[in-house]
Amino acid sequence: MTLSHTWDLSPAKARILQEELRGQVVHDDLTTGPPARVAGIDIGFERNGSVTRAAAVVLGCPGLDVLDTAIARRPTRFPYVPGLLSFRECPAALAALEGLTASADALVCDGQGYAHPRRFGLACHLGLLTSLPSIGVAKSRLIGVHEPVPDKKGAWVPLRDGGETIGAVLRTRKRVKPVFVSVGYGFTLARAVELVLALTPRYRLPETTRQAHRLASG
DNA sequence: GCGACAG
DNA sequence: ATCTTGTCGC
Numbered sequence: 001m002t003l004s005h006t007w008d009l010s011p012a013k014a015r016i017l018q019e020e021l022r023g024q025v026v027h028d029d030l031t032t033g034p035p036a037r038v039a040g041i042d043i044g045f046e047r048n049g050s051v052t053r054a055a056a057v058v059l060g061c062p063g064l065d066v067l068d069t070a071i072a073r074r075p076t077r078f079p080y081v082p083g084l085l086s087f088r089e090c091p092a093a094l095a096a097l098e099g100l101t102a103s104a105d106a107l108v109c110d111g112q113g114y115a116h117p118r119r120f121g122l123a124c125h126l127g128l129l130t131s132l133p134s135i136g137v138a139k140s141r142l143i144g145v146h147e148p149v150p151d152k153k154g155a156w157v158p159l160r161d162g163g164e165t166i167g168a169v170l171r172t173r174k175r176v177k178p179v180f181v182s183v184g185y186g187f188t189l190a191r192a193v194e195l196v197l198a199l200t201p202r203y204r205l206p207e208t209t210r211q212a213h214r215l216a217s218g
Numbered sequence: 219g220c221g222a223c224a225g
Numbered sequence: 226a227t228c229t230t231g232t233c234g235c
Contacts, residue, residue, distance in 0.1 A: 043226080044225095044227090045225095045227070049227080080224090080225065081223095082222080082224070082225090083224085085224055085225055088225080110225075112224050115224085116224085121224070122224075122225085136224080138225085139225085140223095140224065141224080142223070143222090174235095175234095175235070
């Protein structure tokens with residue numbers, strides 16, 4: 001079964017495709033114990049936005065040492081539309097992930113997973129296409145409501161939408177704005193939160209995204 | 219019609 | 226995301 005599809009489509013068609021693909025996402029825990037190798041991906045733009053640059057890294061756990069890195073560039077073909085981020089970032093992201101030599105047990109994405117209008121954010125899309133257990137860690141909210149998060153590292157409150165828990169608002173550092181965690185593919189919310197905490201010994205964002213970001217910038 | 223709106 | 230330096234606070 002080949003899941004790959006075209007990236008040359010309209011926003012309207014993209015939304016319809018999300019509705020079709022959402023049913024193929026696995027929500028059971030496909031993790032085989034604590035991940036020993038975790039991949040991270042981050043996207044940036046060059047040439048006035050005409051080129052999308054993706055950086056991927058693989059870190060060993062729990063040491064968080066960099067085991068492998070890869071960078072890929074692709075022409076930017078899709079605009080930024082809230083709710084359709086994956087159509088803009090996946091082409092370059094998939095290319096970077098394919099460039100990795102080291103295999104990974106899990107993938108941490110920079111954006112939402114299940115916490116999405118159609119429950120199919122970037123992390124779900126990338127996880128489905130790569131068959132890698134994945135989660136989304138976003139710096140801000142796309143949808144959902146939540147109570148205040150206690151100001152203590154590790155504290156979290158459910159992110160909800162229409163009575164359903166779609167993610168977790170997690171405090172990775174005391175006195176620092178919380179992050180939005182949601183499952184992507186083959187993950188449970190509890191395990192997703194667990195993984196994020198294992199990747200944030202010191203900073204707000206997961207070490208995977210930080211390493212991918214610095215690799216793509218300086 | 220008026221906001222909200224991952225990166 | 227990106228354009229950009231110093232600066233306030235722990």
